[in-house]
Amino acid sequence: MYDFSTIIPRRGTGNIKYDRRPELDPFWVADMDFASAPEICEALIRRCQHPIFGYAQAHTGLIDATLAYLHTTKGLNVGESDILWLGGLVPALSLAVRAFCNPGDAVMTCSPSYPPFLNVHHDGQQVDLISLPHTQIEGKWTFDFAAMEAAVTPRTRLFLLSNPQNPLGRVFTKEELASLCEFCERHDLILVSDEIHCDLVLDEIATPHLCAHKLPENFHHRIITLLSPSKTYNIAGIGIAYAVITDSSLRRKFTSSRGNTLAEINTFGYYAAEAAYLHGEPWRRAMISYLAANQEFLLSYLAANAPRLIVNRNEATYLTWIDCRALGIEHPAMHLEKKSALFVSDGSFFGHPGHIRWNFACPRSYLEQGLEKLVRGFSPESLGA
């Protein structure tokens, strides 16, 4: 019913994935090469047919659709006033730093991590970063609570969480999240939970996503949950996101840090989000099956053809974390660019050089071509061995 296999040319459509380096085949930034859900495209066309595009606000249909989504899929009973609409999640991370950190304070996070987590502290004044590596226990990436306890300081104010985790693809369990929340409680940290990838869980029965606001209510005064349909429905270029903050004083502090720094949200974002939440589910399910099959394809292809790479198996997201250190090259992404004309994300931006992040949200034939190029780029001849 939905076509995820046909390659849709994107070059020259003003997108960063293809147009930043048009001479390379991109597998980097987190957007998908799939047409968005037809109902979203139709909603945007309908909105365009009204030819006035003045300042927008969240309309009733969107608010109802969002509250219903939060209730049905996340189990949250929140009200309209608990939601703050934003043009993106990264600005929300920045607002949190500015709202809650004074000079000399610190932000804590774990790596490898979505790059803004490692640099958003610069948006505050003299705010430090405490970044600790995630650790692997029985093959699963998780938190190193002992290291976190040793590193946290009395001036640490925020913990930035990515759940599901980009780039490790973990969906943290209830137990892991409860321990993290207890850690935040012990050290009086605000937990900023970025859940932009929460509807990209590849097996929702095996690894269900738990929203931070599902943790016990006595923690809610320190929780900010950030959400958006943007990754799931491939509408990141439209710019729509929101924060759920149920504690009124936390919300007030967060909101007041906005000042005049943020533009109004565009009308298309509101209408795209409404259509996603109201009508997108069948498309999302089909897209997830396609992604899950792409992940299996990628894992078996690389196991057969590039056995020296350590390739992570994701529970969520379409971004694979690949450990290339056995190849002995310093900058594997730059190497692939030179040898294979590929554009992938280098691990150094995530705090871990020697790795790459590979985006597999694309038609399988394009994925296969890309993996062939990767294998060639990492062949003994290309490595100069």
Ligand SMILES: Cc1ncc(COP(=O)(O)O)c(C=O)c1O
């Ligand atoms: C964990 C995470 N947070 C936020 C974003 C981007 O959010 P936005 O485009 O809404 O600023 C991304 C994009 O890849 C992401 O992976």
